[in-house]
Structures are given as structure tokens and as C-alpha cells.
Amino acid sequence: MNVDYFSLPLSSPLATADGDITDRTGYLVTVDDPAPGIGEATPLPGWTESLESCEAALRDADPNDLDALPPAARHGVALALLDAEARHEGVPLYQHLGTGRTVETVPVNATVGDADDETTARRVERAAEAGFPAVKLKVGARSLDADLSRIAAARDAAPDVELRADANGAWSVPEAERAFDGLAAHGVSYVEQPLDSADLEGHAALRGRGVDVALDEALCEHGLDAVLTAGAADVLVLKPMVLGGPDIAVETAVLARGAGIDPVVTTTIDGAFARAAAVHVAAAVPDVRPCGLATGDRIRTDFIDDPAPVRNGFADVPQKEGNTAATSPADYA
Ligand SMILES: [Mg+2]
Numbered sequence: 001m002n003v004d005y006f007s008l009p010l011s012s013p014l015a016t017a018d019g020d021i022t023d024r025t026g027y028l029v030t031v032d033d034p035a036p037g038i039g040e041a042t043p044l045p046g047w048t049e050s051l052e053s054c055e056a057a058l059r060d061a062d063p064n065d066l067d068a069l070p071p072a073a074r075h076g077v078a079l080a081l082l083d084a085e086a087r088h089e090g091v092p093l094y095q096h097l098g099t100g101r102t103v104e105t106v107p108v109n110a111t112v113g114d115a116d117d118e119t120t121a122r123r124v125e126r127a128a129e130a131g132f133p134a135v136k137l138k139v140g141a142r143s144l145d146a147d148l149s150r151i152a153a154a155r156d157a158a159p160d161v162e163l164r165a166d167a168n169g170a171w172s173v174p175e176a177e178r179a180f181d182g183l184a185a186h187g188v189s190y191v192e193q194p195l196d197s198a199d200l201e202g203h204a205a206l207r208g209r210g211v212d213v214a215l216d217e218a219l220c221e222h223g224l225d226a227v228l229t230a231g232a233a234d235v236l237v238l239k240p241m242v243l244g245g246p247d248i249a250v251e252t253a254v255l256a257r258g259a260g261i262d263p264v265v266t267t268t269i270d271g272a273f274a275r276a277a278a279v280h281v282a283a284a285v286p287d288v289r290p291c292g293l294a295t296g297d298r299i300r301t302d303f304i305d306d307p308a309p310v311r312n313g314f315a316d317v318p319q320k321e322g323n324t325a326a327t328s329p330a331d332y333a
Pocket residue numbers: 166168192193216217237
């Protein structure tokens with residue numbers, strides 16, 4: 001097993017728990033048994049272990065004891081091994097992870113972020129015209145009234161698109177209750193992380209108000225069992241890098257479905273190998289709803305050409321054996 005440091009420049013800065021970052025840094029893990037395999041460990045401050053902890057874990061990693069590794073390091077090693085196994089079997093990664101059926105594309109959402117009413121409406125309209133079945137807006141940075149006005153403008157701009165919002169824990173319980181009543185009137189399907197991630201009971205109490213509750217940060221913080229026990233979610237946002245690997249992400253999706261919760265797969269703004277793996281995870285979930293996988297444009301200079309390009313609101317699922325067509329570091333040097 002080889003471990004190599006990388007740094008990929010972002011096309012625009014990314015806000016993290018450690019402030020804005022301009023590069024995504026991490027480690028590529030390569031294996032050559034039973035076939036060539038490439039994994040990507042791209043830690044993200046606030047969500048996974050630090051870059052330093054990731055490196056230390058990878059240096060001492062035992063491929064036979066994956067669960068001893070912190071999440072990004074485990075993702076890197078697990079993906080390298082899964083890529084090798086799938087290539088050895090002669091099947092694309094999503095078939096190795098799930099069933100043998102063929103899945104050509106997975107639906108994705110557009111992200112329009114935070115902006116004034118007019119800009120929001122224009123972005124939402126453009127996304128709907130481009131074929132995106134769902135659009136995600138950031139909320140919670142402005143006053144609740146300003147956000148409700150933005151959502152109304154978005155709905156007017158695209159009457160048929162699925163609207164989602166992500167509050168990243170910004171609202172108090174009374175704010176969230178008022179927000180949900182307003183968002184329900186505009187047919188918003190779900191809000192990610194309306195309340196602080198610590199408050200599982202608060203999220204459980206918010207359910208059933210006409211807008212679904214999706215947990216993202218809270219899943220990272222508490223884990224699936226605690227979320228299920230609390231009955232805190234209608235939707236779960238699954239980030240393979242944060243969960244510890246594509247295999248764990250698929251397992252979590254299956255368990256969530258079994259509990260009546262819809263999984264949505266998203267990247268952590270990663271390089272091409274981790275993004276492709278996240279697309280394979282989504283493809284392994286039958287009838288997955290639109291996922292947060294249209295993030296390739298956030299990386300300015302990538303390892304390889306986008307292996308899962310987005311067209312008309314759908315990401316192409318790579319069909320070559322393994323994760324991507326690349327089989328060795330020489331392929332992306
Ligand atoms: Mg989120």
C-alpha cells in the first residue's frame with residue numbers, strides 16, 4: 001500500500017470549521033492486489049480527522065483492520081481496496097457495492113447558495129432549465145423573513161423543481177417552527193439541519209409539519225443508531241468521506257431505508273476519485289432521490305477529467321470496471 005500527499009486547488013474558497021480554505025489536501029492510497037486500486041482520503045476540518053491525524057493513521061494503517069482508522073483515512077484505504085476488488089471482478093464499483101443491475105445515471109441537485117431574491121430566482125430558474133430535478137438553497141444566514149422571501153422568489157421562478165434548504169443548524173426551535181410553516185406553503189421538500197446538531201430531540205419534535213427534517217451534521221456527530229433511536233430524521237445526508245468509506249455509506253443507506261428514512265448522498269467537495277466513488281454509492285441505492293454530487297466544478301485542477309460528468313441534472317455513473325478508468329498514479333500525473 002502506497003500513500004502520497006496531494007493538494008488540489010479549489011475554484012473558490014470553501015468555508016470550514018477552521019476558516020476558509022483554498023485547497024483540498026489529502027492522501028492518495030494505492031494498492032496492487034488483487035488488481036490496481038486507488039483510494040482518496042480528503043479530510044475536512046469540522047467533519048473528519050485533521051490532515052495530520054489522517055496522515056499518521058495512514059502511515060500505520062493495517063488494511064485488515066480498517067475500522068481502527070479515522071473516517072477520511074478509512075475512506076482512502078477502503079476505496080483503494082474496493083476499487084481493486086471491483087476491477088478484479090470486472091464490474092463497476094457500484095455493482096460491487098450493491099446489486100448487479102445497470103444504473104446509467106443518478107439524479108443530482110443544483111446548489112444555489114445564499115443570495116438576494118432576484119439573484120436566487122435567476123439561479124433557480126437557470127438550474128431548472130438546465131434539467132436539475134432539485135435545487136438546494138442555503139438558509140439561516142439572513143433573517144427568517146428574508147429567507148422566506150427568497151424561497152417564495154425561487155418557487156415563482158421554477159414552479160416544478162424540488163426545492164430544498166440547508167440551515168446548517170442556524171435556527172432556534174421557534175424560528176424553525178415558523179420557518180417550516182412558511183416553507184411548507186412553498187412546497188419545500190426538506191430542510192437540512194434546521195437546528196443545532198446536538199439537538200436530536202428538537203429535530204424529532206419538528207417532524208410532521210409538512211417539511212421533512214434532514215440530518216447532516218447531526219448524523220456525523222451522533223451516528224446512525226442515536227438518530228434512529230431519537231426518531232430525529234425523515235432524510236439522512238450521507239457523506240462517504242465523513243462516514244468512513246463507500247462501503248459504510250451503502251450500509252448506512254440500506255439501514256436508513258429499512259427504518260423508513262430516505263438517504264441522499266453528497267460529496268465533501270473532494271477530488272475526482274472520491275467524487276466518482278460517491279456517485280457509485282448513490283448508484284448502489286435503488287431509486288435514490290437527487291443527490292449532492294454536482295461538485296466537480298469546485299475543484300480547479302483535478303486528478304483526471306471528471307469521471308462522472310453532470311448532464312441535464314444527472315451524473316453519469318462510470319461503467320468501466322472499478323471506480324474510475326485510472327489504474328495507477330501515472331494515469332493522473
Ligand atoms: Mg448540509
